[in-house]
Structures are given as structure tokens and as C-alpha cells.
Amino acid sequence: MNLIVMKFGGTSVGSIDKIKNVADIVIKEAKLNKLIVVLSAMSGVTNEMQKYIDDVSSDEKIENDLILTSGESVTVGLLSAILKKRDIKSIPLLGWQIPIVTDNNYQKAKILNIDKERINEFLKNFDVIVLAGFQGINQEGHITSLGRGGSDTTAVAIASAVDAKRCDIYTDVDGVYTTDPNIVPEAKQIPKLAFEEMLEMSSTGAKVLHTRSVELAMKNNLVLQVISSISKKPGTLILDDKKLIEKEIVSGVSYSKNESKITISGIPDRPGISALLFGLLADQNINVDMIVQNISQDGITANITFTVPNDEVNLANNVLKTNINKLDFSSIKTDKKVSKISVIGMGMMSQSGVAKKMFKTLADNSINILAISTSEIKISVLIDEKYTNIAVKSLHEAYNLKVK
């Protein structure tokens, strides 16, 4: 018998009926394999808890994580009770009961250690462990949370710890698509994807998987499957690129509206100024993504444009304005109405012409490119937000990704 980890998110366990549906899926799988089933809280519950925290303006780390992790007890208890009634040997466990040991970064804790021996002990006596996702315990004995989407990370971390054969991430979509089907109805489910591609897709806007969980799976070479808890069709397998026989030149097109552009004008064009500027932002944990430095026209000052996530733009703006004396720029401008469009594919490494086709397609649609960034398997461009849909549609068409 193999060991499989299954993870169900908040929408999959959002009501008693939905939890019963999860039980059906688990029971079918339990006939073939030993299971660890990782659950989130019911959809909406974590938001409700966040509202309580906001209502008392709490920035207390220990307290906030204690409140945020209260919802998983309910889903874990309910699913395990349903499984037992249906004669499955099941045990419900919270993060601290394994324990899943994390660091002290409350609200976005990283898993340090999982007690493998204790899990194996449980698996001797039970066929299914129903485990609370999203939560752990730090070395001081306080409960920590892993951040939004953290249940994916719990699932992947525990699957890696116990050398599971596979980690199935159940969700409300059929898998990973070539792009957002809400924008392009002809978008196609991707049967197999390399870790690197999934990682680029997650970090460029596709919201299927928590980026950290993909990183962790890649590091441990753990096969992930993104699969629907409703349709029961085969999902998308995410695995080592060596296991991919045919590598797509472009596997998908993703987009993110969660970008803001900051342009600093009239900054002295001298060595070290970029290091100073981005050093100040890094000190505040601001994530700078795309950077464009314009060639100085007068040989004295330059313009620098870069992007940050929307929720960090105010902080970035303040940091820069506070340091105007050091940086000596003449003006600063921010723009939230931009969008980052990315094309991603493992085959890109060995194939030329991908970027050219991207730029030509956008030009044909009269879409201006504000910034560009690339990696070996990805090209991203920043454009005016209002052209998002037309850019995604035309690129999806240009790379011939739609259902044939």
C-alpha cells in the first residue's frame, strides 16, 4: 500500500454537504492507499476571524495566530467523524499534535520539522489521518499560521516528510489551465507541467497553488496533482521536467493585476544610486519585481521605473519620500493601473523567437510595453491594466494554446 497526501481547501469543505463529498473521495482513495488528508477551515471562516482581529486592531502575533487557526478544528473533526461512521479507521489531528514545528514568523511561519516517526506510528493504527492545514507550533509552544494558502504548504511538507507517493491538491477547478478560462473560454487544461513552469505561473498570477508549496515539492521532487473535488476528472500533474517527454515551448499565459508601477524622475545618474534606492526598499521587506532604468538624456540625471505589489506601494512611496535628501530625485509617480502579462514554458530554453512573437502580438494589438523581465522559462511584460484581457487572449491565440 502506498501513502498519498490529499489536500482540500476552504471551498471544498465549505458546508456539511461538501464535507460529505470530500468523504466520498477519501473513502474511494482509502481502498487503495493509506492517506493523510489535509484540510483548511470552512471558506469564509478565516476571513471572519481576520475581521475580529481588525475590529480590535490587534497586531499581536501570538494572539492573531491563535484566532486565525481556530477554524480547522471544526472541518477536521467533522470529516473524521463522517469517515468513522462509514467504517474508516480515522484520526483527527491538529498541527501541534504531530507536531508540525515552525519558526517564529507568526502569520507566515516556515515549517522547520515534522515528526515522521510519530506520523508512522499513527499510520500503524489508523488508515486515514485527517490533519489541520495552515497551522503549526513554534519552539516556544505557541500556535503559528503559515499564511494564506498555507494548507497547500502543510500538505506538501508532510508528503515530503513521509515520502508520500503523491500529493493531490483538490480544488474547485479541473487543474491548471493554459490561461484563466474566465478570460479565454477556449483555455485548455494542462495534463503535465514542470515544477519550474508551475512556480512561474504561481508567482505571475495563476492562483491555483501557493508558491511556497511548489518550491517545496520541487526541492523534494514530490509529484503534485491539482485536481477537482467536483468533476472527478484527472487533474494536472506537476513533476520534475525530466519526466516530461514533450516540453511545450509555451505552456501557459498568466497575468497579475496586483502590480503597481513607481517612477522616480531626476535621480542623479551616478554609481551606487540603484544600490542605495533598492537597499532602502529591501530593508522594509518590499518586493521589487521589474526594473527599468532609462538612459540619462542630460548625462546627469536618470529616471528609474520599477514595480511592487499593490499592498506595498504606499510603504514604498513613504520610504522614498522620507529619503529624498539621500536619493536627491526631483519627482515620484505611482500607478496602480498596470498589469503584468507572462508567457511561460520549459521549451523556451531551447527555442528562439518566443519573445519576438510576444512583442509582435502586443504591437499588432497596439499595446505599449512599459517594462520587461525575463527568466530562462518566462517572459513578463508590464502593460496598461485596461489591455489585460486583449493581451491574454491574443497571446493565448498566438502560441496556439487553445483547445483544438
Place this chain on the structure above:
Amino acid sequence: MNLIVMKFGGTSVGSIDKIKNVADIVIKEAKLNKLIVVLSAMSGVTNEMQKYIDDVSSDEKIENDLILTSGESVTVGLLSAILKKRDIKSIPLLGWQIPIVTDNNYQKAKILNIDKERINEFLKNFDVIVLAGFQGINQEGHITSLGRGGSDTTAVAIASAVDAKRCDIYTDVDGVYTTDPNIVPEAKQIPKLAFEEMLEMSSTGAKVLHTRSVELAMKNNLVLQVISSISKKPGTLILDDKKLIEKEIVSGVSYSKNESKITISGIPDRPGISALLFGLLADQNINVDMIVQNISQDGITANITFTVPNDEVNLANNVLKTNINKLDFSSIKTDKKVSKISVIGMGMMSQSGVAKKMFKTLADNSINILAISTSEIKISVLIDEKYTNIAVKSLHEAYNLKVK
């Protein structure tokens, strides 16, 4: 500095505003004493959890307690966060974090042990421990619940473990009254009461305190105070009767409609029949209270009448009918429309005439007595439920308990 334990129930922490009110009370007390503050879940939350359990018809003990104890994390986290914002050195803790070790009787677990050293360690570093009531952990590492009203027991148990100077039970009434003010508006708050009196009141229908918590306080000679979280007036002190200077002959009148009467007719009038009958009920954990055996008129058969709690009457009925061959009775009759009225007072021990006055008062009001039971400090009678209010009113008047 002394150590005081304060407990706030579900209605006292039922909203953010109410939790802020609790914070006000705690902060005032924290200026004088080190504190352990025990909280229930927000009112309604435990009921909501019970509904989930009922919806999946779960009778799984481990799972049900995991679900039922999820609500305290929220109140404990919120209060501790508010206290910290107001510069109180506070720490939120769940039952397993102390740990509060219980037996394996899920849903009504008994506390076996509380780690006093660890509490003292916390009190060295913090001025206020905010502790989840109602919950513990058993020796197998699973979360247990102490049963409805269990937060009172948590408060008293922890106060006893750390030799607290006092345990204040905050509630939505001003303390313990001579009777239910909903029936008798002239009912009077009692300033001081002996443990034994409170115990009799709790077990005869007054819902102010969880019976087990009073037993535990008596055993440990811990002064309890029942006090309002709204009015801020002094509450009712419950203490050793040696500390009561003046002992009331009758301290209060209580009533319970949670009684059912069972009458068995035509049962053989021979030695051992009662032992057999009540043995069968005891085997099913049915709580028999008042018992009346009528004198046999024919010298061969007798009638036996007794009371059980309403929610055990069907089970009792089934047990007896199943054993009709052994018990050999001719008929069985149950009646839920009865009420138990009790008068309670420490002074009763040294004073005669209390029972006489009770019986005369009821007779003057044409109320028939169906059964009687007494202890050293209590007389209870069973009457037709429809006379409950008139019985309580007239007895309250007869013993001169109303506000003068």
C-alpha cells in the same frame, strides 16, 4: 500581590464590545493582583458547533470534543490582544498548553492534574494569563471538554491548584438570589452563602454555577464570588460555613422543571425488589432522585414512585419494560409535568419547624405534594408543574426572604 482567578462566561464575551468591557474589569483588577482569566467561547458558538455535530450525527468522542472546543481560541486571543494594546503583560493559553490534564470521559471529562509549576513560571513573566475554559487534554494527547458550564470548573480547578486567594465567577446577574427574580421580582441578592447551600441550590435548579465547580471549591476551601460583569456591584460570596457569622434558616427557594415522575404499580412487595429495580437503572447511569414506596394494601404488591431527569425518562421506561419479567409489575406510568421545589438553608440543621411551614404553605395554596426528599439543609417536594410559580412565590413569602 495576591493571585485571583476571574471567569467570564459566553454572554460576557459574546461580542467585541463585551470583550472590551471584560478588558476594563480585568485591567482594574490587574492593578491590585496577578490574574488568571478563564473564558468561555462567545455565546452561541458552542451551540453552533453542536449543530454541526448533530448534522453529521456524530457520536465520535474525540472528534466531537475537538469541534466543541474550537471557540475558546477566539475569545482568549481577542481579550489578550486588547489587554496587550493597553499595556498589560498578558499571555493567551489553551487547555493543552498548561496542560490541564483530564480523564478520558470525553464531553464530560474530569480534571486530573494541573501543572502548577508551569503556571507559576508563566506568572513570573506575565501579569495576566488568559486561559481557555471548558477544555483539557487527556493522557493520549487528545482534547477533551468538561461538559456544559465546564468553564466554571476550569476556573475553580486552576484557582485551587495555584492556591488563589479568590475565584470570581462573572455572569450576567448580580449574584445568587433568594429565588428566581423572573418569578418573584422581590427576590433578594444573597451577600454570603455556604458551599453546601450553593451546592443544594445548583443541584435543585438554580443555574448560576456548575455543580461540579461548587463541589471542587468546597473540597479545596476556595472562596467563590458570583458577580455581575455589568453592574459592578459586589456579588455573592460562597465560602466555608464556619466563616458565616449568621446562618439563615432558609437562604433560598429553588425549583426545577427538569424532573419526570415514574410510577410502577403492582410490583411484588418482597425484600430485594427495590435493589433489583434501582440496580437496573443505575447500570444505565440513570439518576434517580426522589423515591416513594406506597404501603401495600393487599400485602402482596406495592406501588413505587420515583423521579429521573427529563432526558433520561425514555431510557428508564425502556429499561423497566425490557425487564418486566424480572420485576413482575402490572403497569408503568410516566409524567413529565411535575416540578421539584426546594427550600435550602444552613440554619435548618439547628431549627425545627421548617418542614412544617413548607407543607402548611403549600396546603394553604391547595398544592398537593407528590413526593418528598430531605437532607440536613434542604427539603424538596415534587408537585404538579402548573403550580410551580405559586409555590415558589408563597414559600419565598412564608420564609420572609423578600427585600425588606
